[in-house]
Amino acid sequence: xxxxxxxxxxxxxxxxxxxxxxxxxxxxxxxxxxxxxxxxxxxxxxxxxxxxxxxxxxxxxxxxxxxxxxxxxxxxxxxxxxxxxxxxxxxxxxxxxxxxxxxxxxxxxxxxxxxxxxxxxxxxxxxxxxxxxxxxxxxxxxxxxxxxxxxxxxxxxxxxxxxxxxxxxxxxxxxxxxxxxxxxxxxxxxxxxxxxxxxxxxxxxxxxxxxxxxxxxxxxxxxxxxxxxxxxxxxxxxxxxxxxxxxxxxxxxxxxxxxxxxxxxxxxxxxxxxxxxxxxxxxxxxxxxxxxxxxxxxxxxxxxxxxxxxxxxxxxxxxxxxxxxxxxxxxxxxxxxxxxxxxxxxxxxxxxxxxxxxxxxxxxxxx
Amino acid sequence: xxxxxxxxxxxxxxxxxxxxxxxxxxxxxxxxxxxxxxxxxxxxxxxxxxxxxxxxxxxxxxxxxxxxxxxxxxxxxxxxxxxxxxxxxxxxxxxxxxxxxxxxxxxxxxxxxxxxxxxxxxxxxxxxxxxxxxxxxxxxxxxxxxxxxxxxxxxxxxxxxxxxxxxxxxxxxxxxxxxxxxxxxxxxxxxxxxxxxxxxxxxxxxxxxxxxxxxxxxxxxxxxxxxxxxxxxxxxxxxxxxxxxxxxxxxxxxxxxxxxxxxxxxxxxxxxxxxxxxxxxxxxxxxxxxxxxxxxxxxxxxxxxxxxxxxxxxxxxxxxxxxxxxxxxxxxxxxxxxxxxxxxxxxxxxxxxxxxxxxxxxxxxxxxxxx
Numbered sequence: 204x205x206x207x208x209x210x211x212x213x214x215x216x217x218x219x220x221x222x223x224x225x226x227x228x229x230x231x232x233x234x235x236x237x238x239x240x241x242x243x244x245x246x247x248x249x250x251x252x253x254x255x256x257x258x259x260x261x262x263x264x265x266x267x268x269x270x271x272x273x274x275x276x277x278x279x280x281x282x283x284x285x286x287x288x289x290x291x292x293x294x295x296x297x298x299x300x301x302x303x304x305x306x307x308x309x310x311x312x313x314x315x316x317x318x319x320x321x322x323x324x325x326x327x328x329x330x331x332x333x334x335x336x337x338x339x340x341x342x343x344x345x346x347x348x349x350x351x352x353x354x355x356x357x358x359x360x361x362x363x364x365x366x367x368x369x370x371x372x373x374x375x376x377x378x379x380x381x382x383x384x385x386x387x388x389x390x391x392x393x394x395x396x397x398x399x400x401x402x403x404x405x406x407x408x409x410x411x412x413x414x415x416x417x418x419x420x421x422x423x424x425x426x427x428x429x430x431x432x433x434x435x436x437x438x439x440x441x442x443x444x445x446x447x448x449x450x451x452x453x454x455x456x457x458x459x460x461x462x463x464x465x466x467x468x469x470x471x472x473x474x475x476x477x478x479x480x481x482x483x484x485x486x487x488x489x490x491x492x493x494x495x496x497x498x499x500x501x502x503x504x505x506x507x508x509x510x511x512x513x514x515x516x517x518x519x520x521x522x523x524x525x526x527x528x529x530x531x532x533x534x535x536x537x538x539x540x541x542x543x544x545x546x547x548x549x550x551x552x553x554x555x556x557x558x559x560x561x562x563x564x565x566x567x568x569x570x
Numbered sequence: 571x572x573x574x575x576x577x578x579x580x581x582x583x584x585x586x587x588x589x590x591x592x593x594x595x596x597x598x599x600x601x602x603x604x605x606x607x608x609x610x611x612x613x614x615x616x617x618x619x620x621x622x623x624x625x626x627x628x629x630x631x632x633x634x635x636x637x638x639x640x641x642x643x644x645x646x647x648x649x650x651x652x653x654x655x656x657x658x659x660x661x662x663x664x665x666x667x668x669x670x671x672x673x674x675x676x677x678x679x680x681x682x683x684x685x686x687x688x689x690x691x692x693x694x695x696x697x698x699x700x701x702x703x704x705x706x707x708x709x710x711x712x713x714x715x716x717x718x719x720x721x722x723x724x725x726x727x728x729x730x731x732x733x734x735x736x737x738x739x740x741x742x743x744x745x746x747x748x749x750x751x752x753x754x755x756x757x758x759x760x761x762x763x764x765x766x767x768x769x770x771x772x773x774x775x776x777x778x779x780x781x782x783x784x785x786x787x788x789x790x791x792x793x794x795x796x797x798x799x800x801x802x803x804x805x806x807x808x809x810x811x812x813x814x815x816x817x818x819x820x821x822x823x824x825x826x827x828x829x830x831x832x833x834x835x836x837x838x839x840x841x842x843x844x845x846x847x848x849x850x851x852x853x854x855x856x857x858x859x860x861x862x863x864x865x866x867x868x869x870x871x872x873x874x875x876x877x878x879x880x881x882x883x884x885x886x887x888x889x890x891x892x893x894x895x896x897x898x899x900x901x902x903x904x905x906x907x908x909x910x911x912x913x914x915x916x917x918x919x920x921x922x923x924x925x926x927x928x929x930x931x932x933x934x935x936x937x938x939x940x941x
Contacts, residue, residue, distance in 0.1 A: 336941040366762040393735045423881040483882040510792045510805040
């Protein structure tokens with residue numbers, strides 16, 4: 204469907220998109236995930252043809268598009284701030300594109316009605332945009348995009364203007380509409396939870412460079428670098444030195460001679476490494492956590508109720524901090540500030556990275 | 571003495587009622603979040619407290635004194651509002667230290683506080699920049715720092731983290747709360763993000779259509795909401811309609827189709843046999859159990875129709891044999907469960923987690939509507 208080869212775009216000294224190469228399959232829902240300034244909107248605009256790349260190529264259905272203007276690419280781009288025509292009704296807004304392309308009135312109306320049904324606004328066809336809530340306006344913008352008949356939909360933060368609660372509700376709708384209509388979608392977002400719940404595959408950008416491209420499962424379970432491990436999900440990072448290793452595990456020495464085991468065996472003795480453990484994979488316990496599990500003693504210094512679970516922050520004896528996510532109905536969740544606990548985790552649920560040359564903090568920086 | 575007392579405040583814009591008889595007390599040193607869907611009146615309420623909006627009726631007291639006729643600058647509050655910009659001719663440092671300067675602190679005295687604020691919000695490297703040179707996120711952080719350093723004991727924050735990326739927001743919100751507590755301030759914080767509210771508020775105020783739906787500590791509102799809309803708005807929940815069959819001691823039997831569920835009675839709800847009721851349960855409290863345990867209390871047999879991996883959670887939709895669709899969330903701490911679409915499963919709706927409500931007179935759909 205879409206193939207992007209070594210695409211680059213600079214604005215002055217800033218490399219907004221830097222050598223991006225990836226493919227989007229027919230019917231796939233891709234989320235481009237990155238923080239403000241990561242280049243995700245620029246990348247979307249390059250694909251739409253609104254911006255011209257400095258280098259690289261864009262293929263849509265195996266045809267090179269570099270010289271093709273946006274209107275001839277058979278794509279529809281829905282920008283973050285959707286400009287509906289304020290003096291036109293919902294129906295007129297949605298029919299505008301097809302009518303402008305000289306689709307007969309009757310056919311344009313049929314098409315508009317069918318997409319309004321998809322976005323569940325067929326009961327508000329005569330309303331003016333100002334009479335609609337933000338969520339409804341967003342859906343009109345989406346319907347307008349769908350009515351164009353293009354097979355590739357480019358959505359820039361399509362849920363960004365909405366309340367958090369409504370956003371969760373509309374995620375499911377968006378995916379359903381895309382799948383029901385057989386569309387290929389590229390959806391830009393800074394919300395990793397949104398990307399995880401909606402995407403077939405996720406492409407993670409940082410400072411214009413692709414960090415990882417894969418299914419939500421792959422990106423979450425096998426983050427290729429520290430940035431991805433931090434940006435997607437909530438992760439603890441422990442600094443250590445490889446103490447010893449055998450065929451099944453490596454023993455790592457943390458600060459002040461605390462030891463843990465990790466399943467990774469790819470690092471040599473005395474190497475500086477970072478061990479990453481997900482918050483939900485670290486357990487709190489008062490007892491012996493069992494054979495083969497890591498156990499680190501510490502004290503609860505903060506707790507945050509999140510509803511579905513509670514996040515406990517534990518200060519370990521060596522000064523390192525570890526966060527642990529505990530289900531709300533788990534009895535261990537009754538521990539309080541200042542209580543002594545053990546943090547345990549399975550060596551299999553750890554990931555190991557080389558110690559970054561510029562330091563851990565630099566590597567994790569979101570911007 | 572409560573820090574802020576709002577008494578019967580109402581405000582209309584033409585035909586639209588933005589606030590309808592709002593009464594609320596915010597105590598000294600409390601961190602209160604006001605949440606609700608867009609258009610619920612939360613912004614009008616905080617603007618009324620600030621003095622940006624003049625209510626049609628009612629009274630607002632700060633520290634026991636009516637402020638109804640005082641302009642914003644005389645109410646003694648620190649604030650972050652989208653429409654109140656930073657001083658454009660001052661750099662970040664001077665913007666943040668402005669309040670302390672006005673109160674007569676010397677530059678040396680101011681330096682410690684300002685530096686701490688800038689450091690905490692990680693905008694130290696921007697301290698010589700002017701507002702026009704800042705990103706939206708950095709501007710917002712500067713506005714927060716300015717409010718915190720203003721020397722006021724009451725902070726009014728309208729979507730103070732709204733311009734920040736999700737990942738940054740989840741970190742900053744705890745810093746914000748920590749500082750408010752350390753400085754002994756009272757904060758009223760409006761947010762559209764219910765997760766933000768749950769994780770930082772001492773108490774949450776839920777609003778809908780110009781009215782307060784419910785007020786309470788976040789864990790109480792999440793675990794035991796008195797109102798259906800609260801269950802809907804804070805977190806996710808499954809809702810079912812049933813008919814009360816009979817009282818059995820401390821529980822009620824509720825019939826849904828050919829299934830009978832046992833539900834713990836709640837205070838203040840009096841339901842009689844044959845009354846229509848609504849049951850709610852959060853997806854993480856639904857238990858997936860082994861098929862052999864199908865004779866347990868409140869067990870339903872069904873099939874998985876959707877399964878998605880969300881990283882720390884698996885999200886399932888189960889279609890039960892009695893026709894109910896139930897969302898189930900399972901936290902993944904070791905490996906994800908080996909359950910796929912099409913699998914036969916048994917789920918249990920534990921009676922201690924089932925919430926029961928009187929069926930709303932205007933219909934369930936209207937009660938749950940977010941827009």
